[in-house]
Amino acid sequence: MVPVASAIAPYSAVFGALAVDQGMTLTELLVTSGSIYAVASQYVMLDLWVQGVPIWSVLLAVLAVNFRHVLYSAASVRWLAGFSTWQKVLAFFLLIDPQYATCEARHKRRPITPRYYFTYALCIYAVWMISNLTGAVFGQLLGDVSRFGLDLMLPMFFATLVISFRQTSGFAVILITSVAVSLISYFTIGAPWHITLGGISGILIAALRSRPAPATQGKDAQHV
Amino acid sequence: MSDTYVLILLCAVVTYIVRSGGYVLMSYFGTVNHRVEAGLNAVPIAVLSALVAPTVLNGEWPDAVALIFVCLLSLRLSMLPTIALGVVFLVLLRQYA
Incomplete structure (x- = not known):
């Protein structure tokens, strides 16, 4: 519990600071974190919201990062x-990475009771919201965050997420396909099509390359 | 309601659909075709790399160098120290290079 909380708190705090810096109000920030409750979704939403990308492509990106x-x-x-x-219905809302990982591990030894599930979830949710607010309030004291190189934090975050999936079968092929198609679309058709087209080509390649023997399927890497 | 709140709520709905969708699919179908599963596994890799790729070529060169540095670091370190070091590295590059 403690390691999970201390792993989540910094993400939440940094998101709070970044969101306020990019022009979100405190209420908007708290509604975002309270209702979406997914760090990757929120970073993508914030990033594209600032760029003024149309709603449908924001939703597609959100769908993708949380897939x-x-x-x-x-x-x-x-x-x-x-x-x-x-x-x-409530449990699905709270099914974030550490919640899943913990339940999966505990399930091997004993059944998951609603009491266990919701107590654990409530603790993480509380840490999440409190550090979010703390980040937003103290982040304002820092001023312009791009001065500290934080403007590139989102791309860095996405890049490390991608690398964390390197055990997935066909990782290199998927990566190269998506990056290539993304760049080509970016410089020909333009944004935000590179996200959709690059993403879909990588997914198609993975599906086409797949073999029916499911004995050693790639496993998702652990991350927040 | 303002556009921002509409966007926030739609994102919340999409996130919720994703979190409940697997359960709903499994209780209807039981199993998933191997191609579909491979496709699902590829979603984060494909979409996130497509999202980041232009940043490498489009920004200033320290941005690209810092991003590649972060990718290499993340092979060894966990996410938090990786990003922290990456940000420090980027600031130094912008300052002194």
């Missing part, structure tokens, strides 16, 4: 059996 959660909720079928429908 791994489809696999989490698919896996959760195994341990959500004891939950009522409304408990499930």
Whole structure:
């Protein structure tokens, strides 16, 4: 619990500081973090919101960065059996990376009870919101964050996320395809098409290369 | 309601759909085709790299060098120290190069 909380707090605090710096109001920030509750989604949303990209492509990017959660909720079928429908509805909202990882690990030893699930989730959620607010308030004292090289923090964050998936089968092929198509579209058709076209080509390549023997499928790397 | 709140709520809805979608799919179909699964596994790699790629070629050269530095670091270190070192490196490059 403590390591998870201390891993989440900095992301949340930095997001708070960055969002306020990019022109979000405190209320908008708290609504964002409270209702989306996904660090990658929020960074992408903020980044594209500032650039004034059309809503549909923001949504597509948000869908993309959080897509791994489809696999989490698919896996959760195994341990959500004891939950009522409304408990499930709430449980999905709270199904973030550390929540999933913890439940998956605990499930090997004992069943996941709603009480366990929601106590754990509530603690992480509280840490998340408090550090978010702290970051926003103290971030304003720092002034212009680009002075500290924080303007490139989002691309760096995305790049490390990509590298963290390097165990996935066909990683290099997917990466090279997406980057190449992205660059070509960026310099011909222009933004924001590079995200959609680059992304879709990488996904297609992965699907086409796939072989039916599922014995050693690539596993998602651990990250926040 | 202002545009910003509409955008925030739509993003929240999309995120929620993703988080519940796998459960819904599994309870209807039971299993997923291997190509679909491979495609799903590739989504973060493909989309995130497509998102970042232009930053490397478009910005100033210290930006590109710092991004490549971060990629190499992340092979060894966990995410937080990687990004912290990357940001420090970028500031130094911009300052002295």
